[in-house]
Amino acid sequence: MKHVIIGNGIAGVTASEAIRMLNGTADITMIGDEIFPPYSRPMISHVLDGSQPHDKLPIRSEHFYDDLKITPLLGQRARGIDVDNRQVELADGTRVDFDRLLIAAGADPRPTQAEGLDLKNIFYLRTQDHVKQQTTALAGARRAVVLGGGLVGFKAAYGLLKRGLSVTMLITSGYPLSMQVDATAGRMILNELVCHGLKVEVGVSVRAFEGNGTVRVAVTDTGTRLPCEIVIIGKGVLPARDFIPKDKIDADLGVLVDDHLQTSVPGIYAAGDVAESVDIARDCRWVNALWPEAAGQGRVAGLNMAGRPVAYPGSLSRNVMRVFGLDVLTVGNADPIEDAGYRVVRSSGADRHFYRRLVLKEDRLVGAVMINGIEQGGVLRALIENRTPIRLPPETLIAPGFNFGQLLY
Amino acid sequence: MKQVVVHPERCVGCMQCMLACATAHSRSLMLFAAVQETPQPKARIHVGAGCFNEGFPNRCRHCDPAPCQMACLAGAIYRSDSTGTVMINPDRCINCASCAMACPYGVIRFHEDPLGPAGHAIAVKCDNCSARVAKGQIPACVEICKAGALTYEEMDTAMRRKNRAVARSMSTDADPPVMPAGVALLKSIKQSELQLSGS
DSSP, X not given: OEEEEEOOSHXXXXXXXXXXXXXXXXXXXXXXXXXXXXBOGGGHHHHHTTSSXXXXXXXXXXXXXXXXXXXXXXXXXXXXEETTXXXXXXXXXOEEEOSEEEEOOOEEEXXXXXXXXXXXXXXXXXXXXXXXXXXXXXXXXXXXXXXXXSHHHXXXXXXXXXXXXXXXXXXXXXXXXXXXXXXXXXHHHHHHXXXXXXXXXXXXXXXXXXXXXXXXXXXXXXXXXXXXXXXXXXXXXXXXXXXXXXXXXXXXSSEEOOTTSBOSSTTEEEOGGGEEEEETTTTEEEOOOXXXXXXHHHHHHHHHXXXXXXXXXXXXXXXXXXXTTEEEEEEESSSOOTTSSEEEEEXXXXXXXXXXXXXXXXXXXXXXXXXXXXXXXXXXXXXXXXXXXXXXXXXXXXXXXXXXXXXXX | OEEEEXXXXXXXXXXXXXXXXXXXXXXXXSHHHHTTOSSOOOOSSEEEEOTTSOEEEEOOOOOSSOHHHHHOTTSOEEEOTTTXXXXXXXXXXXXXXXXXXXXXXXXXXXXXXXXXXXXXXXXXXXXXXXXXXXXXXXXXXHHHOSSSSEEEEEHHHHHHHHHHHHHHHHSTXXXXXXXXXXXXXXXXHHHHHHHHHHO
């Protein structure tokens, strides 16, 4: 049996481990454009903020491919999939036969439109190579501009602030992480960042970058000129599915998968940031391009590919981050459109350092936001993920002293 | 292999296990010296109040597969091959709290630990008292528990005993439940207290 995995990110890695666990002899080939050993993508923001060294990024041995008897085809991307002849075509024209294929190609940074994008020191924040270049560019940089207030933009701004730079963040909504948290939590996070020197421009985008080889100024669409020595673009990601024949394999924003992570073509699976499965909290198709989700999906896809049928219950948006003095944990559908049958239970929000918000639909928990005291966040996450009917008054779940034992009666 | 088995129905909420646990994870390994240590050692078993204010000893289940291990961004969480215990490597942990999101029981805490790197908060949880067990001792929480809420035994033995107790309680000439009289009394007092204050 020939297993081919497109992508050597965490989904591809956990898939190959699952296949090897069930089958010691199957052929496994991994195709990936990064030649660095398997590493922790989310950790690159910790390298940017200076709290961790770059050499701590690998989370598997440098002999990973040898140890698991995997044939690595690294340094290039897949260019196409020949579904009828069951072959993957690589950028250099090589064709690789497969019996079972996993598409774990991940996602790429969402590009932005502006003049002067080819200047030096304008970066995306996605790979270990990006963060390596950024830490080099930090020497001599005093001012930074960050585009976007989503997860990536936020982490970039936080990292640069911690490095002592003067950071201006350009965002479209009134507070950062508007897709992850509600307005109250968003303002708490914003306040914390502003207290530490972040400057925020709302509803502004960049028209052009200027400089002599290296970026010196970002010009906004309102004409403001922001001097800067480093720019990080964090406008989210898009599934890397350009090479996938859409007439053969069903795709929407991501590659559509069933409850065993199989695509519309038998024997071809998808996992990770490129896969579009079902969001448990929203009860609809959704791409949750998140590392822990990718790790779990890769494992399930690998087990299925190796012949052990394992159902995938669906994915959940989830994030946990530390912002100076705030620990923020958000999971599920934390800020749904009002009046659609959702009920919100929240703490007063008067405390600048403590906040709780639960979103319920009928007797089920579908979303939660916690600021500080996040140790029980996983209990709430499990309640959402397992679709557990909530028998306790929801206020109990956000009261101090809530613990797993209270769910047992 | 013996492991710690929790019998929450027997817990009286005395929190002795927390003291014993913190002491067992201190530098001095002695209670009165441990309270003087900086950073102060903290318990890795957490006695919470249940719905009726009864005690609930909450500790790491060492799940297999372990969700915290799969979610760990830094690859710091691993399973010991010989004992099956899920461990956290304090030198790899980056204190990102991804494991807090993953743990369905809420048993992981984040703080500086006497056994971790100085000056850095890290994720801390039960390690099945690996250091004590290696010396031939039993886990500290079990050793101290007076109520029989924590035992150290083969899981098969514990399951068999529990199955028998359930089967017996369902037969026509059922034995009374195998709960010490004192524990049962304390629990019913706590429940009625709560009902009285609620009415």
